[in-house]
Amino acid sequence: MLSPRFRSNHATDPTSEAHVRVTTAFNKMLSIPGATVASVEFTPEGVVVGLRRRKSRPRCPCGWKATGAYDTSVRRWRHLDLGSTKLLLRAEIRRLHCRRCDRVRTEDVPWARPRARHSRDFEDVVAWLAQRTDKTTITRLLRTSWERVAGIVERVVAGQVDTRRLSGLFADRGRRGQRKGHRYLTVVADHDLAGRVVWAGEGKNAATLEAFYDQLGETGCQQLQAVSMDLGAAFKKATDTKAPQARQCVDPFHLVALANEAINKARRWAWNLERDKARHAAVLAGPKRRGRPPTGSPPPGRDQARWVKHTRWALLKDPAALKPSQLEVLHQLRRSHSVLYRCWQLKEGLRDLYRLADPRDAPAHLDWWLAWACRCRIPSFVTLSKTVRDNRDRILAAIELGLSNSKLEGLNSKIRLINHRGYGHHTAAALIAMIYLCCGGLTIQLPTQR
Numbered sequence: 001m002l003s004p005r006f007r008s009n010h011a012t013d014p015t016s017e018a019h020v021r022v023t024t025a026f027n028k029m030l031s032i033p034g035a036t037v038a039s040v041e042f043t044p045e046g047v048v049v050g051l052r053r054r055k056s057r058p059r060c061p062c063g064w065k066a067t068g069a070y071d072t073s074v075r076r077w078r079h080l081d082l083g084s085t086k087l088l089l090r091a092e093i094r095r096l097h098c099r100r101c102d103r104v105r106t107e108d109v110p111w112a113r114p115r116a117r118h119s120r121d122f123e124d125v126v127a128w129l130a131q132r133t134d135k136t137t138i139t140r141l142l143r144t145s146w147e148r149v150a151g152i153v154e155r156v157v158a159g160q161v162d163t164r165r166l167s168g169l170f171a172d173r174g175r176r177g178q179r180k181g182h183r184y185l186t187v188v189a190d191h192d193l194a195g196r197v198v199w200a201g202e203g204k205n206a207a208t209l210e211a212f213y214d215q216l217g218e219t220g221c222q223q224l225q226a227v228s229m230d231l232g233a234a235f236k237k238a239t240d241t242k243a244p245q246a247r248q249c250v251d252p253f254h255l256v257a258l259a260n261e262a263i264n265k266a267r268r269w270a271w272n273l274e275r276d277k278a279r280h281a282a283v284l285a286g287p288k289r290r291g292r293p294p295t296g297s298p299p300p301g302r303d304q305a306r307w308v309k310h311t312r313w314a315l316l317k318d319p320a321a322l323k324p325s326q327l328e329v330l331h332q333l334r335r336s337h338s339v340l341y342r343c344w345q346l347k348e349g350l351r352d353l354y355r356l357a358d359p360r361d362a363p364a365h366l367d368w369w370l371a372w373a374c375r376c377r378i379p380s381f382v383t384l385s386k387t388v389r390d391n392r393d394r395i396l397a398a399i400e401l402g403l404s405n406s407k408l409e410g411l412n413s414k415i416r417l418i419n420h421r422g423y424g425h426h427t428a429a430a431l432i433a434m435i436y437l438c439c440g441g442l443t444i445q446l447p448t449q450r
């Protein structure tokens with residue numbers, strides 16, 4: 001224990017202003033709500049500040065006040081560092097028998113959140129940093145672990161998420177979220193609030209989205225005007241049952257992604273086709289050789305295979321963003337009447353749907369594309385044309401309502417960034433809390449801003 005008085009250079013004169021009690025100094029510096037500093041102790045762990053509570057009846061986190069305590073124990077909370085020294089708050093904390101919760105609970109203290117082992121100020125700094133920076137920066141700066149950061153974020157979000165956020169919702173979207181390990185999340189965002197995340201849950205099936213609709217309530221579901229989603233059947237099914245009046249749309253983002261997938265499948269298919277052609281030509285060209293081919297001889301069709309491999313980015317990228325070398329690849333495909341050039345035309349033809357000057361031309365354009373694609377004899381595009389035909393109305397609805405792609409793409413890359421910044425999250429709940437924190441429009445106030 002420190003001597004209750006510490007002396008500065010001028011402290012030989014006991015009447016000097018500098019003659020301040022150490023507890024008073026800490027009391028002024030920390031200004032802990034609802035308590036005063038009773039003792040200051042220097043330990044190997046850091047400075048331990050003992051708090052004396054202002055007299056009050058123990059209050060349950062639910063708000064109910066008890067007349068007496070059930071029992072009492074001592075708890076410590078990590079507070080913001082004092083220079084390079086860790087600072088811990090120590091206080092007696094009571095348990096009470098809450099009549100409203102009908103069980104024994106630990107009382108609420110003004111300087112920390114329920115169940116927390118860090119002070120409110122410390123947790124707010126963690127949450128503020130987690131919105132802006134990566135795992136290593138936070139854990140090294142604050143000398144804490146990522147598991148603790150995840151726990152803090154979950155607690156802060158639970159206390160901050162606006163429970164009324166679902167009430168004003170009228171256009172929302174369900175979509176298949178980011179894959180993490182083998183976990184999927186379903187993320188619901190509001191089209192009107194600049195794509196702000198209003199709900200997220202684990203899983204990707206109809207039941208996941210139904211859980212959101214249940215939380216939204218029957219009246220909330222009836223007020224939905226439009227819901228946009230991916231092309232899968234799961235979200236459609238959930239919306240059909242829970243919000244049948246809402247206009248369903250397919251996000252352009254998902255359709256373009258499917259077209260790119262069809263290109264990749266077509267490239268593999270073309271590669272196999274070229275290889276078989278080369279093998280067939282080799283058989284026709286000479287007498288059949290027995291045994292293993294001589295060492296160093298190229299496998300049949302190797303050049304073609306390599307050629308197909310080089311076409312990847314030329315086929316996938318936006319034509320406006322192509323490099324000269326990639327443009328040359330496209331020209332060569334065109335000159336050689338390659339099937340891959342037709343694939344590229346089909347993909348761009350579908351993307352043109354979203355580049356039409358007049359959206360009223362969209363139905364005619366889509367029908368023209370469907371007629372072309374279903375006869376193209378490229379298996380992956382024939383399959384794509386079937387999917388597009390099944391979802392024709394939902395695709396056109398997105399164009400008619402002018403749902404833009406950019407918000408969803410922005411959200412998608414933001415979630416990817418969150419996941420990457422944390423290098424994976426231990427639990428789905430931790431990732432969901434982080435998504436709410438960063439994409440849910442929460443404002444975290446720093447202790448210095450209050």
Ligand SMILES: [Zn+2]
Nearest residue numbers: 060062098101
């Ligand atoms: Zn209670």
